[in-house]
Amino acid sequence: MIIKSICCIGAGYVGGPTMSVIAHENPHIKVTVVDVNSDRIASWNSDDLTKLPIFEPGLDVIVHKARGRNLFFSTDIDQAIDEAEMIFISVNTPTKTYGAGKGMAADLQYIELCARQIAKVSTSDKIVVEKSTLPVKTAEAIKDILDNTGNGIHFEILSNPEFLAEGTAVQDLIDPDRVLIGGAETKSGQEAIDVLAKIYASWVPEHKIIKTNLWSSELSKLTANAFLAQRVSSINALTELCEATGANITEVANAIGSDSRIGPKFLNASVGFGGSCFQKDILNLVYICKSLGFHQAADYWEQVILINNHQRTRFANQIVKALYGTVADKKIAFFGWAFKKNTNDTRESAAIYIADKLMDEQAHIQVYDPKVTALQMQSDLNHLNSRSETKNSKYLTTHTDPYAAAVGAHALIIITEWDEFKTYDWQKIYNTMSKPAFIFDGRNLLNRSAIESIGFTYTGVGQ
Numbered sequence: 001m002i003i004k005s006i007c008c009i010g011a012g013y014v015g016g017p018t019m020s021v022i023a024h025e026n027p028h029i030k031v032t033v034v035d036v037n038s039d040r041i042a043s044w045n046s047d048d049l050t051k052l053p054i055f056e057p058g059l060d061v062i063v064h065k066a067r068g069r070n071l072f073f074s075t076d077i078d079q080a081i082d083e084a085e086m087i088f089i090s091v092n093t094p095t096k097t098y099g100a101g102k103g104m105a106a107d108l109q110y111i112e113l114c115a116r117q118i119a120k121v122s123t124s125d126k127i128v129v130e131k132s133t134l135p136v137k138t139a140e141a142i143k144d145i146l147d148n149t150g151n152g153i154h155f156e157i158l159s160n161p162e163f164l165a166e167g168t169a170v171q172d173l174i175d176p177d178r179v180l181i182g183g184a185e186t187k188s189g190q191e192a193i194d195v196l197a198k199i200y201a202s203w204v205p206e207h208k209i210i211k212t213n214l215w216s217s218e219l220s221k222l223t224a225n226a227f228l229a230q231r232v233s234s235i236n237a238l239t240e241l242c243e244a245t246g247a248n249i250t251e252v253a254n255a256i257g258s259d260s261r262i263g264p265k266f267l268n269a270s271v272g273f274g275g276s277c278f279q280k281d282i283l284n285l286v287y288i289c290k291s292l293g294f295h296q297a298a299d300y301w302e303q304v305i306l307i308n309n310h311q312r313t314r315f316a317n318q319i320v321k322a323l324y325g326t327v328a329d330k331k332i333a334f335f336g337w338a339f340k341k342n343t344n345d346t347r348e349s350a351a352i353y354i355a356d357k358l359m360d361e362q363a364h365i366q367v368y369d370p371k372v373t374a375l376q377m378q379s380d381l382n383h384l385n386s387r388s389e390t391k392n393s394k395y396l397t398t399h400t401d402p403y404a405a406a407v408g409a410h411a412l413i414i415i416t417e418w419d420e421f422k423t424y425d426w427q428k429i430y431n432t433m434s435k436p437a438f439i440f441d442g443r444n445l446l447n448r449s450a451i452e453s454i455g456f457t458y459t460g461v462g463q
């Protein structure tokens, strides 16, 4: 079977870039990305490529080449489903905020809605591909819905988790470490795996395409994220100790990372990890372990989250303590709001939690981020806390110029490791701040001695 038409449900951080690259590398396949959010689709179709709903380095070039040729963004979900031979499900699967498994399990309502819609409108056989990160055995639920509510046609379910990291999505998609495809251990399951593998083989070397059963594929995605997050929590769990003893976490990370069995990546101590995946996937893993009665394993993985929460709280407390025990009515500048550099995504960013804590102490927060909008920052805070929206806006000021964000501030916090921060005129920033001027570098981004020689009081993470 050769696929001529693909539909992807969900035009978000995963669906948008992934389908853009698949379309770019397979000009003979028509790829239609659909979404219920018409504003998002309109932004994907915008002539002005700076208006794409997602900021990812290099994405504009790929979209520009493929869009209108074989890449389409649309709100006509039914039509796109019906005409496709292969359907990717790339909708959001947030942590449940209600009912059983609240705060831990994945909320699968959007996935189920997709399955029901596919079943309703399909009139020909389809391969349905799970792209969103899902709890193990979700494929079984999707298959059940499709087989029992569909029009009697054949659905083959595949799991093809996405491993791209935001900020490097295009690069990760073009040159992935691996592509993972899981399918049923039946003849039709294996055939479907091969059909999808062929699409990737247009640009990915075949030895990088790993084929497994469905459950191994689903579980691998959860555990890959758990392992990565565990590394960040492991290094962060040493920062307090370094601060108390005079060891330097950067030196420690460098020393341990040079052991080839450990490796140098993902050992940057920070104010805590964020993003849409790490916390959600670990909570999911913990929930699955608990549901199966594996309490020790659940506690083990949960500790990764607890250390992350502790790291954020500890950082906020350090600021209050250094500012003589009170930040009430003081101005605190935030450089960065996104959960990492090179993205406009703010989901689970440490910035939100730290700002919230400081606003509880009645500090005025003045934020600059190169890519995050003021509206997004406001909405992040409104979602997190019970403070009124008016109170949130009273304590939050946003700036489009970093130098303006620092004026009058008692302290400046680096939350996101944007490269441009390293190039600023820090003397100029110092001159406009209240004295003594503090810097809390949540990413260990700046050169300590250069910053201290200007006159700043500098605090890094774990040094």
Ligand code: UDX
Pocket (backbone or CB within 6 Å): 162, 163, 164, 165, 166, 167, 225, 228, 232, 265, 266, 267, 268, 269, 270, 271, 272, 273, 274, 275, 276, 277, 278, 339, 340, 341
């Ligand atoms: C992650 C996985 O890397 C990716 O494979 C998966 O598909 C989705 O989840 P993402 O969340 O986009 O990707 O970003 P990632 O680069 O993994 O960073 C996650 C968080 O950890 C960020 O807040 C980052 O700043 C933080 N981090 C990362 C550290 O604090 N220190 C590090 O050394 C590395």
Ligand code: ADP
Pocket (backbone or CB within 6 Å): 009, 010, 011, 012, 013, 014, 015, 034, 035, 036, 037, 040, 077, 090, 091, 092, 093, 110, 113, 114, 132, 276
């Ligand atoms: P991710 O990071 O997993 O890509 P996003 O939230 O960025 O998550 O994107 C998910 C997208 O899926 C959103 O744009 C949302 O509007 C869309 N979506 C959710 N449910 C449906 C649905 N039933 N049909 C179409 N689109 C949907």
